[in-house]
Amino acid sequence: MDKPNRQDVTKVLVVGGGLAGSEAAWRLAQSGFSVVLIDMKPEKFSPAHREPDLAELVCSNSLRSEDLLTGVGLLKWEMRFLGSLVLEAADKTRVPAGKALAVDRKLFARYITSKIETHPLISRKCYELTSLQDELLEQFSAIILAPGPLVSSSLAKELKDLSQGELYFYDAIAPIVSADSLDLSKMFWASRYAEGKKDYLNIPLTREDYLNFVNELKNAQKVIPKEFEKELHFEGCLPIEEMAKRGEMTLAFGPLKPVGLVDPKTQKQPFAVVQLRPENKAKTAFNLVGFQTKLTYPEQKRIFRMLPGLEQAEFLRLGSIHRNTFINAPRVLNSDLSLKVKPQIHLAGQITGVEGYVESAACGLMAGIIVSYKLQRKKFLPPPPETSLGALLHYLQIEQKNFQPSNIHFGLFPPLVKKLKKRERKQAYSKRAQQKFREWLEQIQ
Numbered sequence: 349m350d351k352p353n354r355q356d357v358t359k360v361l362v363v364g365g366g367l368a369g370s371e372a373a374w375r376l377a378q379s380g381f382s383v384v385l386i387d388m389k390p391e392k393f394s395p396a397h398r399e400p401d402l403a404e405l406v407c408s409n410s411l412r413s414e415d416l417l418t419g420v421g422l423l424k425w426e427m428r429f430l431g432s433l434v435l436e437a438a439d440k441t442r443v444p445a446g447k448a449l450a451v452d453r454k455l456f457a458r459y460i461t462s463k464i465e466t467h468p469l470i471s472r473k474c475y476e477l478t479s480l481q482d483e484l485l486e487q488f489s490a491i492i493l494a495p496g497p498l499v500s501s502s503l504a505k506e507l508k509d510l511s512q513g514e515l516y517f518y519d520a521i522a523p524i525v526s527a528d529s530l531d532l533s534k535m536f537w538a539s540r541y542a543e544g545k546k547d548y549l550n551i552p553l554t555r556e557d558y559l560n561f562v563n564e565l566k567n568a569q570k571v572i573p574k575e576f577e578k579e580l581h582f583e584g585c586l587p588i589e590e591m592a593k594r595g596e597m598t599l600a601f602g603p604l605k606p607v608g609l610v611d612p613k614t615q616k617q618p619f620a621v622v623q624l625r626p627e628n629k630a631k632t633a634f635n636l637v638g639f640q641t642k643l644t645y646p647e648q649k650r651i652f653r654m655l656p657g658l659e660q661a662e663f664l665r666l667g668s669i670h671r672n673t674f675i676n677a678p679r680v681l682n683s684d685l686s687l688k689v690k691p692q693i694h695l696a697g698q699i700t701g702v703e704g705y706v707e708s709a710a711c712g713l714m715a716g717i718i719v720s721y722k723l724q725r726k727k728f729l730p731p732p733p734e735t736s737l738g739a740l741l742h743y744l745q746i747e748q749k750n751f752q753p754s755n756i757h758f759g760l761f762p763p764l765v766k767k768l769k770k771r772e773r774k775q776a777y778s779k780r781a782q783q784k785f786r787e788w789l790e791q792i793q
């Protein structure tokens with residue numbers, strides 16, 4: 349297919365026809381804008397893509413839970429109200445999978461491709477976009493880049509320049525646990541070397557606890573890396589099990605070092621300390637510091653729950669290390685997903701730092717809506733942070749020392765006023781989100 353030329357009556361360029369790009373293109377076309385959607389497939393494939401159709405699910409065929417007591421269940425519920433093409437396709441091509449929404453991946457991708465290709469306002473082009481020259485930008489009123497976690501190298505280079513170097517190629521995600529699942533009687537509040545400051549929760553470990561933990565890590569099952577995911581580790585963010593393998597005391601001199609911390613129960617420095625850092629101001633969720641890992645999910649739960657105080661831990665997010673290209677969104681993006689240095693260009697999907705099929709599609713949907721408001725010169729009212737869509741977008745604006753991609757979970761939502769038990773807490777988050785979402789919908793319609 350040929351490249352767009354100046355005579356085309358196009359308004360918006362969408363680059364990348366994955367989950368985010370397809371959703372964004374569809375939303376814009378449904379709002380009456382003409383769209384050029386460029387995807388390099390089938391001319392060129394990323395190392396994970398295989399099929400010529402758009403919206404390819406590169407790994408699992410599940411869009412995860414439908415349960416409205418989960419962040420991702422709510423996210424899908426909200427997206428359906430906004431006319432999500434990805435969810436329409438999923439509903440039409442679903443396969444039985446209990447509480448999860450799983451699909452026949454071929455039919456799913458075919459459905460979306462056919463909808464896009466037959467839309468009178470969308471023109472699909474198949475080639476790799478290698479640069480964002482001014483000449484190209486001049487042809488479009490707005491641009492949405494949704495080239496995904498395996499963006500081609502030439503476009504990645506452009507993005508690196510546009511983000512002043514704030515583009516990363518691997519994530520290193522540590523698990524997050526919910527605060528009220530912790531046994532605080534086995535922990536103490538303190539900041540290293542800072543008497544009186546109580547920023548971290550600390551789990552003191554005896555020599556026996558520590559050696560047992562190291563031993564479990566050394567023998568644990570790891571996720572097998574994909575072919576294109578070389579065993580490439582950066583010294584600053586090694587997987588915890590890799591550090592354990594380097595030597596018995598490596599962790600005790602690394603992320604589990606006890607220096608500068610005194611256990612108030614014993615008035616002594618423990619043998620080793622696991623630190624938990626609050627994920628939000630309300631301290632409803634905590635990150636296990638330095639626990640980025642390639643262990644399988646069941647192994648993470650089994651081994652991390654052996655630590656004192658984490659026996660009943662509820663994991664809001666589990667750890668991972670992937671090949672994943674993403675930008676430091678809080679530094680690089682405006683709240684409308686546009687680049688601070690070039691507001692005509694918007695980013696969508698996994699490249700923004702959201703993580704997962706549904707989150708990427710949700711981000712594409714929001715990018716489509718935001719751009720259509722902008723092009724109509726109408727003020728866009730963002731979804732409130734109490735909703736799933738709002739919480740996800742809000743996460744991309746929170747400045748962090750070490751910004752890492754996130755999927756949607758209740759730890760990203762503003763805290764509830766009342767302290768509740770696990771099930772009631774989820775119900776309260778869900779009820780509040782649904783109510784706020786309905787109110788927002790009424791306001792924007």
Ligand SMILES: Cc1cc2nc3c(=O)[nH]c(=O)nc-3n(C[C@H](O)[C@H](O)[C@H](O)COP(=O)(O)OP(=O)(O)OC[C@H]3O[C@@H](n4cnc5c(N)ncnc54)[C@H](O)[C@@H]3O)c2cc1C
Nearest residue numbers: 364366367368388407408477495496500697698704705708
């Ligand atoms: C190997 C792997 C496995 C994953 N497994 C899961 C999983 O099981 N479950 C889950 O929820 N999430 C998973 N993810 C994470 C993520 O949610 C998906 O990658 C998701 O598809 C991201 O959506 P996207 O639209 O942002 O990007 P993609 O769906 O990857 O779409 C990007 C599109 O852009 C195109 N493109 C790239 N560069 C260019 C260019 N220069 N010019 C033109 N086109 C270009 C690509 O061909 C592709 O079609 C996985 C990620 C990877 C890398």
